[in-house]
Amino acid sequence: xxxxxxxxxxxxxxxxxxxxxxxxxxxxxxxxxxxxxxxxxxxxxxxxxxxxxxxxxxxxxxxxxxxxxxxxxxxxxxxxxxxxxxxxxxxxxxxxxxxxxxxxxxxxxxxxxxxxxxxxxxxxxxxxxxxxxxxxxxxxxxxxxxxxxxxxxxxxxxxxxxxxxxxxxxxxxxxxxxxxxxxxxxxxxxxxxxxxxxxxxxxxxxxxxxxxxxxxxxxxxxxxxxxxxxxxxxxxxxxxxxxxxxxxxxxxxxxxxxxxxxxxxxxxxxxxxxxxxxxxxxxxxxxxxxxxxxxxxxxxxxxxxxxxxxxxxxxxxxxxxxxxxxxxxxxxxxxxxxxxxxxxxxxxx
Numbered sequence: 295x296x297x298x299x300x301x302x303x304x305x306x307x308x309x310x311x312x313x314x315x316x317x318x319x320x321x322x323x324x325x326x327x328x329x330x331x332x333x334x335x336x337x338x339x340x341x342x343x344x345x346x347x348x349x350x351x352x353x354x355x356x357x358x359x360x361x362x363x364x365x366x367x368x369x370x371x372x373x374x375x376x377x378x379x380x381x382x383x384x385x386x387x388x389x390x391x392x393x394x395x396x397x398x399x400x401x402x403x404x405x406x407x408x409x410x411x412x413x414x415x416x417x418x419x420x421x422x423x424x425x426x427x428x429x430x431x432x433x434x435x436x437x438x439x440x441x442x443x444x445x446x447x448x449x450x451x452x453x454x455x456x457x458x459x460x461x462x463x464x465x466x467x468x469x470x471x472x473x474x475x476x477x478x479x480x481x482x483x484x485x486x487x488x489x490x491x492x493x494x495x496x497x498x499x500x501x502x503x504x505x506x507x508x509x510x511x512x513x514x515x516x517x518x519x520x521x522x523x524x525x526x527x528x529x530x531x532x533x534x535x536x537x538x539x540x541x542x543x544x545x546x547x548x549x550x551x552x553x554x555x556x557x558x559x560x561x562x563x564x565x566x567x568x569x570x571x572x573x574x575x576x577x578x579x580x581x582x583x584x585x586x587x588x589x590x591x592x593x594x595x596x597x598x599x600x601x602x603x604x605x606x607x608x609x610x611x612x613x614x615x616x617x618x619x620x621x622x623x624x625x626x627x628x629x630x631x632x633x634x635x636x637x638x639x640x641x642x643x
Contacts, residue, residue, distance in 0.1 A: 306401065309428055316424060317405060317417045327420055333427040335585065337369075338572055341451030342436045343473065348457040349483040353555040354436050355391035358400055360561050366431040367399035371421060373437050373447075374404055401430070416599070418450055419592045448476035449591060452581060453571050455564075457481045458497065460489035474500050475531065477548050478571045481564055485552040497550045504532045506539070509549030510567070511574050514539045537578065546574050601641070615640060 316323045344350050351372070358368045370391070394400050405421065418435065425433050437447050448454040456477035480501075482493045498509075506512070516539045537545030549567050553560035575581040604612035619633035628636075 305428075309401070309424070310403070312424055313403060313405075313421050316420050319417075327423065330420070330423040330427040333423075335423075335426055337422070337426040337430050338432045339422055339450065339452045340432060340434050340568060341447035341454045342434060342457060343445075343447050343454065343476070344457035345473070346438075348459045349555055350436055350457050351391065353457055353481065353483050353553065353561075354434055355393050355395075356553075356555040356558060356561045357565060358391065358394035358434065359397060360565050361432055362394060362397040362400050365399075367401075367429060368394070368432045368434065369401040369425040369428075369430045370394075370403070370434045370436065371418065371425075372402070372404045373418065373435060374406060401425070416592075416595050419588060422450070445473075445476055450588065452575065452584060453478045453568050455479050455481060455568060457483050458493060459484045460487045460493045478536075478546070478575075479564070479567045480548055480550040481553050481560075482550060483553055483555050485554045485560060486557075490552060494550050494552055501548055501550070505536070505545075505547040507545060507547045509547050510570060512545045512547060514542050514545050516540050535580070542578065544574065544578065546571060546578075605637075612641075 312326050314320070316326055342350055342354055354370060358370055361368050391402060395402055403421075405418070422433050422435075435447055435451055454476050456473050456479075458480065459482065474497075480497055482490055482497065484490065506515070514537065536547070539545060548571075551560055551564045551567055553564050555561065572581070575584070604610060605616045607613045615637060619628070619637060622628045623630055623633055
């Protein structure tokens, strides 16, 4: 399913079946991924997160329509919380998008978080690889606005867009949720509402605690300092993510764009800010670093699953060893940590 242009029905059905196979880890998924990961990674991956009620889906719809209007092929993955009973997405109809759903070259898919502690499904990176192989220029990952997925999306994306709206409360609450620590670009949606410009100013003020310069690309100046201590965890995260004045030639300060997704105001400017970051990220070498970190995390998740899987079976040597260890803990003969350490030692022999 490579190549540009509109998506024909047969290609869409084939792609959807492949995604379902990978998401469910059904028979044949390894072969599908083998081909996907051998294709060069070209798609721009944009994560969109923010509190509930921020209008993320409407903004994703507007951005998708904008990019599709320029001739790009865009895939949207809407990550929904998992049902505790079926494991499937509970908000599957959330991907209905009025402006973009019928445009040529646009593909919409709702996927489940699959019980990843409220975070992103382990299959998200695999699905992105499938969409990349299929020839999409952009993949947009939208979170539902609740749980760890809103933070974890930053690790799965090349650029993270955080969306706010006026009237959602003190920006300190956003900081507590971690959203002020993961954004590469910020948007204040529903920009025609009262207080929208004040919300932009509040977010810019919060950003200014950790960043120097003006929104966008800045020349590095080691003499410039911020209100945050140089060795604080937040400051160190900023240096890794957006540039170190002592070592890098340029720095990125996340911009805050005022938009109104429903009437399209500010959408093209927001798209431009996203591409400006992606350009800086590529030129500074951070895009390659992000993608390397993403693959490392994916491999560690896969490795963990492979090591745990034998112990989750009903029968077999590993399952029997686990059952014996449980009984020893219940008999007060050992602790869970000691029992696990012993299982690890046995497994490494």
